[in-house]
Structure formats: C-alpha cells, structure tokens
Amino acid sequence: MNEYIFGGIIGALLGFFLFYSLSLSLLTKKKNKNKNNESCIQIQNECNKSFIVDNGDIQSNDIDVIVVGAGVAGAALAYTLGKDGRRVRVIERDLEEPDRIVGELLQPGGYLKLIELGLADCVEEIDAQKVLGYALFKDGKDTKLAYPLEKFHSDVAGRSFHNGRFIQRMREKAASLPNVRLEQGTVTSLLEENGIVKGVLYKANGEEQTAYAPLTIVCDGCFSNLRRSLCSPKVDVPSCFVGLILENCQLPYPNHGHVVLGDPSPILFYPISGTEIRCLVDVPGQKVPSISNGEMANYLKTVVAPQIPHELYDSFLAAIEKGSIRTMPNRSMPADPHPTPGALLMGDAFNMRHPLTGGGMTVALSDIVVLQNLIKPLRNLHDASALCKYLESFYTLRKPVASTINTLAGALYKVFCASSDQARKEMRQACFDYLSLGGVCSSGPVALLSGLNPRPLSLVCHFFAVAIYGVGRLLLPFPSPKRLWIGAKLISVRLSR
Numbered sequence: 008m009n010e011y012i013f014g015g016i017i018g019a020l021l022g023f024f025l026f027y028s029l030s031l032s033l034l035t036k037k038k039n040k041n042k043n044n045e046s047c048i049q050i051q052n053e054c055n056k057s058f059i060v061d062n063g064d065i066q067s068n069d070i071d072v073i074v075v076g077a078g079v080a081g082a083a084l085a086y087t088l089g090k091d092g093r094r095v096r097v098i099e100r101d102l103e104e105p106d107r108i109v110g111e112l113l114q115p116g117g118y119l120k121l122i123e124l125g126l127a128d129c130v131e132e133i134d135a136q137k138v139l140g141y142a143l144f145k146d147g148k149d150t151k152l153a154y155p156l157e158k159f160h161s162d163v164a165g166r167s168f169h170n171g172r173f174i175q176r177m178r179e180k181a182a183s184l185p186n187v188r189l190e191q192g193t194v195t196s197l198l199e200e201n202g203i204v205k206g207v208l209y210k211a212n213g214e215e216q217t218a219y220a221p222l223t224i225v226c227d228g229c230f231s232n233l234r235r236s237l238c239s240p241k242v243d244v245p246s247c248f249v250g251l252i253l254e255n256c257q258l259p260y261p262n263h264g265h266v267v268l269g270d271p272s273p274i275l276f277y278p279i280s281g282t283e284i285r286c287l288v289d290v291p292g293q294k295v296p297s298i299s300n301g302e303m304a305n306y307l308k309t310v311v312a313p314q315i316p317h318e319l320y321d322s323f324l325a326a327i328e329k330g331s332i333r334t335m336p337n338r339s340m341p342a343d344p345h346p347t348p349g350a351l352l353m354g355d356a357f358n359m360r361h362p363l364t365g366g367g368m369t370v371a372l373s374d375i376v377v378l379q380n381l382i383k384p385l386r387n388l389h390d391a392s393a394l395c396k397y398l399e400s401f402y403t404l405r406k407p408v409a410s411t412i413n414t415l416a417g418a419l420y421k422v423f424c425a426s427s428d429q430a431r432k433e434m435r436q437a438c439f440d441y442l443s444l445g446g447v448c449s450s451g452p453v454a455l456l457s458g459l460n461p462r463p464l465s466l467v468c469h470f471f472a473v474a475i476y477g478v479g480r481l482l483l484p485f486p487s488p489k490r491l492w493i494g495a496k497l498i499s500v501r502l503s504r
Contacts, residue, residue, distance in 0.1 A: 069094065069220075070094050070095070070096045070218065070219065070220040071088070071093040071094045071095065071220060071221065071222065071387070071388060072088055072093050072094070072095050072096070072220055072221075072222045072223070072224060072388070073095075073096050073097075073098065073206060073207055073218055073219075073220040073222070073223040073224070074088075074095060074096070074097045074098070074224050074226060075098055075194045075207060075223065075224070075225045075226060075227050075233065076097075076098075076099060076100075076225070076226040076227035076228055076354070076356070077097050077099035077102070077174070077178050077181070077189060077226075078105070078110075078174060078226065078228050078354065078355075079110060079170075079173070079174060079177070079354070079368050079371055079372075080226040080353050080354025080355070080371040080372075080374075080375065081097060081099070081224075081226035081227075081354065082097075082174060082177035082178045082180075082181050083121075083124060083126060083177055083181075083371070083372060083375055084224060084226060084353065084375050084378070085097045085181040085187050085189075086124070086125070086126060086177065086180050086181040086184065086187065087124050087125075087375055087379050088187075088379070089181060089184040089186050089187035090125060090184065091379065091383055092186070093186065094186045095181075095184075095186065095187045095188070096187075096188050096190065096218055096220065097181065097187065097188065097189045097190065098190050098191075098192045098194055098207065098209055098211075098218065099178075099189065099190070099191060099192075100191070100192070100193045100194075100227075101191065102178070102189065102191045104171040104172070104174070104175050105170060105171040105174055106170075106171050107170045107171065107335070108248060108250030108285070108287065108333050108335055109170070109248065109250075109287075109335060109362050109367075110170040110173075110367065110368060111167055111168060111169065111170050111277070111279050111285055112138065112165060112166075112167045112264065112277055112365035113130070113165060113166045113167070113168075113173075113365070113368050113369070114165050114365055114366060114368075114369045114456070114457045114458045115154050115156065115159075115163055115164055115165050115457045115458065115459055116369045116373075116408075116457050116458020116459050116461065117165075117368050117369030117372050117373075117458055118130070118163060118164065118165065118166055119159075119163060119458075119459075120369065120372035120373050120375070120376055120458075121372060123376055124372065124375060124376065124379075126177060126180065128176075128180075129173060129176040129177045129180060130166045130168060130173065130176075131176075132176070133168050133169065133172035133173060133176060134168070134169075134172075134280040134281055135166045135167065135168035135173070136166070136167045136168070136262065136278040136279070136280065136281070137164045137165070137166065137262050138154075138164060138165030138166060138167050138262060138263065138264055138277065138278075139153060139154055139156070139164055139165070139262045139263060140152050140153035140154045140260075140263050140264075140453065141263055141264045141265070141266060141453070141456075142258075142259060142260040142263045142264070142265045142266070143266050143268065143439060143442060143443075144265065144266070144267045144268065144316060145267075145268040145435075145436075145439045146268075148439075148443075149259070149316075150439070150442060150443040150449075151260055151263065152442060152449050152452075152453050153449075153450075153453070154453060154454075154457050154459065155450045155453065155454050155457075155459060155460075156459075165264075165365075165457065167264075167277050167278055167279055167285075168279055168280070169279055169280065190211065191211065192209040192210060192211030192216070193209055193210045193211075194207045194208070194209040194227065194233065195208050195209060195210060195215075195232075196208045196233070197223065197225075197233060197236060197237075197350060198217060198219070199349075202347075202348065203348040203349045203391045203392075204223050204347055204348065204349030204350035204391075205219055205349060206218050206219035206220055206223060207223060221349065221387070221388040221389045221391065221394075222349060222350070222351065222388045222394065223349060223350045223351075224350070224351045224352075224353055225237060225350065225351070225352050225353070225356050225357075226352075226353050226354040226356055227356050228354065228355045228356055229338050229355040229356070229359055231355070231356035233356070234352060234356050234357070236345075236347070237344065237345055237347055237350055237351075237352045238342070238343050238344045238345055238352055238357065239343040239345065240340055240343075241340060241341060241343065242338050242339070242340045242359075243338070243339045243340070244293045244336045244337065244338055244339075245291065245292075245337060245339065245361060245420065246272060246289050246290055246291045246292065246336075246337045246361075246420075247289075247290050247292070247293065247294075247295045247334050247335065247336050247337060248287045248288065248289060248290075248334065248335050248336075248337055248362070249287070249288040249289075249290055249295060249303065249307070249332060249333070249334050250285065250286070250287055250288075250332070250333045250334070250335065251285075251286040251288075251307075251323070251326040251327065251331070251332060251333075252279070252283050252284070252285060252286070252326060252331065253276070253283070253284040253285075253286055253319060253322040253323060253325075253326050254282060254283060254284075254322060254325070254326070255282075255322060255325075256284060256318065256319055256321070256322035257318060258276060258277075258278065258284060258318070258319070259316050259318050259319075262278070263277075264276070264277040264365070265277065265316070266363075266423070267314055267315055267316070268423050268425075268435065268439065269311065269314040269315075269425070270314065270425040271290075271291055271424060271425050272289040272290070272291050272420075272423070272424045272425065273289050273363060273420070273423045273424070274286070274287070274288050274289065274311060274314065274315060275287040275288075275289075275363070276315075276316075276319060284319070284322075286319075286323065286326070288307065288311050289337070289363070289420075289424075291424065293336065295334050298332050298334070303332055304327050304330075304332070307323075307327050307332075308324065308327060311323075312324060312327075337361055337362055337363075338355075338359045339359050339360050339361050339413075339416075339417065340358060340359040341358065341413070342357055342358040342402070342405075342409065344357070344402060346395050346396075346398070346399055347395065348391035348392050348394070348395040349391045349394075349395070351378075351398060351401075353371065353374055353375070353378070354371045354374075355367065355371070357374075358370065358409060358413070360412065360413040360416040360417060361416045361417055361420040362416075363416055363419060363420045363423070364412070364415060364416040364419060364456050366412035366413070366415070366416055366456070366458065369408075369412060369458040370408060370409050370412055370413070373405065373408040373409070373458070373461075374401075374405050374409070377401060377404045377405050378398075378401055381397070381398065381400065381401055381404070382398075385397075407461055407462065407463060408458065408461040410463060411455060411461040411462065411463050411465075411466050412455075412456075412458060412461060414463075414466060415452075415455055415456060415466060418470070419438075419456075422434055422435055422438050423435065423438075433477050433480075434473075434474070434477055436477075436480075437473055437474075437476055437477030437480060438473055438477075440476070440480070441472070441473045441476045441477075448472075451465060451468075451469050452469050455469070
C-alpha cells in the first residue's frame with residue numbers, strides 16, 4: 008500500500024507542475040481569446056444590422072427554423088427555440104415512444120443544462136432514478152466514486168431512466184408551445200439553391216412534401232442520412248453493446264452506476280426505474296455472437312456472468328433466459344463540419360463518442376445552450392451568409408465541454424479494455440488504483456466525467472498524473488530494466504491517447 012501512496016504523491020506533484028506550466032501558456036491564450044471575443048461581438052453587431060429589416064412581406068405562418076428529428080437534441084432544441092419566440096417546425100420519422108438501450112443516463116452536468124433550458128421537469132413522472140456516482144469493480148476489488156455535488160442544490164445529481172419516456176416528455180413540452188409544430192415524416196434531402204439550404208424534402212402520409220425556413224437544423228441522430236452534405240463523417244465502430252434488463256435485484260451501491268473492468272471489455276449496470284437495472288455488455292469489434300442460434304446466450308453465461316458482482320448474478324442469468332437480448336453498435340465520430348449557409352448539424356448527427364461514460368446527452372444539451380445564447384439576440388435569420396459566418400463561433404464555443412467529454416470517453420474505453428500488452432495492463436491497474444486513492448484523485452476525474460468541470464487543462468493534468476502514478480508503482484521497491492522498459496511503454500501509451 009505504501010508504494011501506491013508514494014505513486015499517488017508523485018502523480019499529484021506532477022499534476023501540480025503540469026497545471027502550473029500549462030496555466031502560464033493559457034495566460035497568453037486568454038489574451039488571444041479576448042481578441043476573438045471582441046471580433047465575435049463585432050460580427051454579431053454587423054449581423055444584427057443586416058437582420059433588423061422590415062418583414063412586412065413575411066406571412067404569419069412562415070417558419071423560422073426547421074428541426075429535423077425529435078430525439079433528445081431535436082426535442083430540446085425545438086422547445087428552447089420556441090420558448091425564445093421562434094416559429095419552429097419539427098419533422099420526426101416516428102413520433103411513437105422510442106425503445107433504445109442507450110441514452111438512458113444523464114450526467115449531473117447534463118442535468119444542470121436541462122435546468123438552464125427549462126426542461127428539468129422532463130425527468131419527473133417517468134420513474135427516473137437519481138445517480139450519485141460510480142462504483143468500479145476489478146479482480147474482486149471495488150471502489151466507490153461519488154460525484155462532487157457538495158456545492159450544488161440537493162436536487163442536482165445524475166438521472167437514469169427509460170430513454171423513450173424521457174424523449175416523449177420533451178416532445179410533449181415542445182408541442183405545448185403554440186409556435187412549435189411537430190409532424191411525422193421522413194426527411195429525404197435538404198433543398199439547396201445557390202449553395203444555400205432553403206428547407207427540406209420529406210415524405211409524410213405517402214406523399215412527398217417540402218418545407219422552407221431560413222435555418223434548418225439537422226438532429227436526426229447517429230444514423231443520419233443528411234450529415235454527408237454538412238460535414239466530413241468519419242464514423243468509427245470500436246465495439247457493440249449487448250443490452251439486458253435485470254429485475255428483482257439490488258445494485259451493490261444503490262443509486263450508482265457500476266462499471267466492471269471485465270475481460271475483454273467493460274460491463275455496465277445502472278438503474279432505469281425503481282424495479283429495473285440496465286446491463287450493457289461491451290463486445291469489442293463490429294461483430295457480436297448470434298442471438299438467434301444461442302451463441303450470445305452462451306457467451307453471456309460462460310464469459311460475462313462469472314465476472315459480474317455476485318449480487319446481480321442470479322438476475323443476470325434470469326434475464327438471459329428471458330431472451331430479451333438486444334444489441335447496438337457503439338459509434339464515435341469527431342466533429343468536422345462544413346459551414347453551410349442555411350443549415351446546421353447538432354446532436355449525434357454531428358458528433359459522437361463512445362457511450363461508456365454516458366456523455367452524449369450532456370454534450371448535446373450543452374451545445375443547445377451555446378446555440379441559444381448565440382442566436383437569441385438576432386431578430387430574424389434570413390441573411391443566410393451572414394448567419395453562417397456568425398454561427399462559426401458555435402464550433403469554437405462548444406469545444407471546452409465537447410472536447411473534454413469526447414476525449415475522456417475514448418481514452419477511458421481504451422484503458423478499461425483488457426489487453427495482453429503488459430504496459431496496457433499496468434495502465435489499467437494504475438487507473439483503477441489512482442481513482443481508489445480518493446480525494447482529488449477521484450473527485451477530479453469524476454468531475455470531468457460528469458460534465459461538472461469540463462476543462463481540458465484539468466483533463467491533461469489527470470491524464471499525466473495517472474501515467475506517472477503508474478510509473479511510480481513500477482519503480483518501487485526498486486527499478487529493474489524490465490520495469491523501466493514497461494514504464495517507458497506506459498508513458499508512450501498515455502501520450503498516444
């Protein structure tokens with residue numbers, strides 16, 4: 008245990024020196040940021056001059072914004088814009104309640120954004136469960152990681168729920184506004200004229216129809232068929248989730264998400280109602296064992312079941328026997344937009360990260376807050392070119408939250424997966440032990456994960472602190488050529504993140 012404490016001290020010291028040196032560089036960047044802010048304000052003033060025009064020829068039934076898709080991002084965006092007085096038309100492929108195995112855990116940072124948008128009541132009356140932190144399990148040991156919520160109101164916490172119930176609540180709230188119209192239809196393409204998106208072509212009731220607006224916001228999810236014209240999609244599928252619902256059991260740590268560092272990859276458990284626990288088994292790669300011929304059930308019983316907490320074992324086997332096994336590919340896609348006059352991408356259509364950390368909804372809601380603050384001062388949106396130039400700042404303003412959560416999700420997934428490489432094994436163990444130290448070693452990373460402190464600088468400091476902590480463990484009680492070599496590889500593994 009002494010070597011762990013010593014390694015922790017080394018990691019903490021390194022974190023301090025990294026923080027100090029990086030802070031100096033950020034002082035210079037801050038000056039440049041102030042100049043950028045001044046430039047942004049100047050562009051906004053120019054935009055307002057061009058937007059404040061006589062709109063006497065605009066009919067009362069004209070639309071300000073078309074929103075494609077009414078999932079988490081689309082429904083929240085429609086309500087937000089409608090609340091600000093915009094006339095919004097939402098076109099959603101299927102307005103029935105969705106049934107998904109992801110999008111069920113909202114981090115505390117996302118809940119704060121929900122409050123900011125006036126949508127906090129959407130987690131009420133759906134049997135949503137409070138989530139107060141995480142529990143990590145590895146090789147028979149476990150550690151509890153609480154969200155750092157001391158400075159917040161008692162109601163602030165994570166929330167977990169049935170995804171479909173949450174979405175329906177937001178759709179209902181958006182539709183309650185007189186200036187928001189929800190319509191069921193499948194958008195097939197964007198309507199462009201001279202490089203400017205004017206609206207959409209969609210099918211509804213078996214007929215092709217068109218809708219026009221000065222701004223079209225595409226939020227049609229991870230399977231978006233419209234994103235190719237608005238970004239350079241580089242979709243990666245590192246793994247798939249196998250989903251089950253466990254009943255009649257209690258989690259070892261109530262009101263906590265549970266992450267088992269299994270072999271070959273993580274296994275997740277979290278409550279989605281007062282009587283149900285969601286289990287997500289990560290299977291690396293794009294192929295999963297067949298459900299129809301029994302391969303999946305056998306894999307879950309023989310490979311996964313022996314690794315899960317004993318409190319959940321019987322219910323896990325019962326869920327397998329029940330046969331309600333579902334799969335979903337886990338996608339990640341960096342944001343690489345093509346600024347296009349008249350159109351904007353948001354939500355999973357725009358940016359995805361591995362769902363291990365449950366950060367997708369937090370990023371989407373944060374993006375909506377950024378967009379709301381940007382366009383709220385604008386009287387109308389009809390100057391497409393000026394609006395496009397103005398909204399380029401959206402991509403910069405969203406980066407601190409989005410890049411922190413995205414980077415952490417990808418890095419943690421790689422670290423939490425089992426590996427035969429000795430350096431990766433050491434990194435996995437170092438990460439678990441570092442988080443187990445408590446104090447800032449756990450609260451700092453959890454604050455990043457939860458969206459409560461989405462600061463890239465803090466992320467960098469903890470990345471390197473974990474690496475040096477791992478090296479410190481290797482060099483005690485005394486270094487050897489083999490340990491030095493593994494330590495060098497460990498540092499290189501961390502830098503490659």
